[in-house]
Amino acid sequence: VFKHKHEMETGRTSSVSQQYIRTPDKVIEFNDLAGHEKYYKCTAKQLATNLLDYIAIIINAGSGIQMMTREHIALAYSLRLPMFIVFTKIDNCPQNIYNINLEYIKSFYEKKMNLEIKTISTLSDLTLLDKSFTKGCNFVPLFPVSNVSGQGIDLVKQFILNLERYINYQNLENDKPKDRK
DSSP states (O other): OOOSHHHHHHTOOOSOEEEEEEOSSOEEEEEEOOOSGGGHHHHHHHHHHSOOSOEEEEEETTTOSOHHHHHHHHHHHHTTOOEEEEEEOGGGSOHHHHHHHHHHHHHHHHHHHOOEEEEOOSHHHHHHHTTOOSTTOSEEEEEEOOTTTOTTHHHHHHHHHHOOOSSOHHHHHHTSOOOOO
């Protein structure tokens, strides 16, 4: 989500943007953070201080994991935030490049973090996730999507709508010890 003219011109987010979706039973907040190296400090600060429950890592199928993508993945992993991958532009990528980048993502997560990638391409794949995707799980869901054809978008939407908060901040607030005077 671009807020500034220079963001629209360059196609790069440079500031934090927040968007909300209200459903009958919850409010889902999205924080769009900068991906460019120039804005890494801003992104790191927001990841560490915004009380986020999940991280969506956006990876272009044609270019795969870039240097800053690795930095963002490492930061999310070090903060123990569950992440999922949205593998974009699958319609704009030759099949061999798609396969090479997908295999690299799988090996990267396995070698660096001992996490398995589970590709979610169908409703049955999504159903198999059940409620097992949460803090401390040993896998990362990957959703191949096309913003042009809409392929995979509905699965991502359903997945996000079904996510549960893994920290109940209200309970933490209620459990605070009372000040004694």
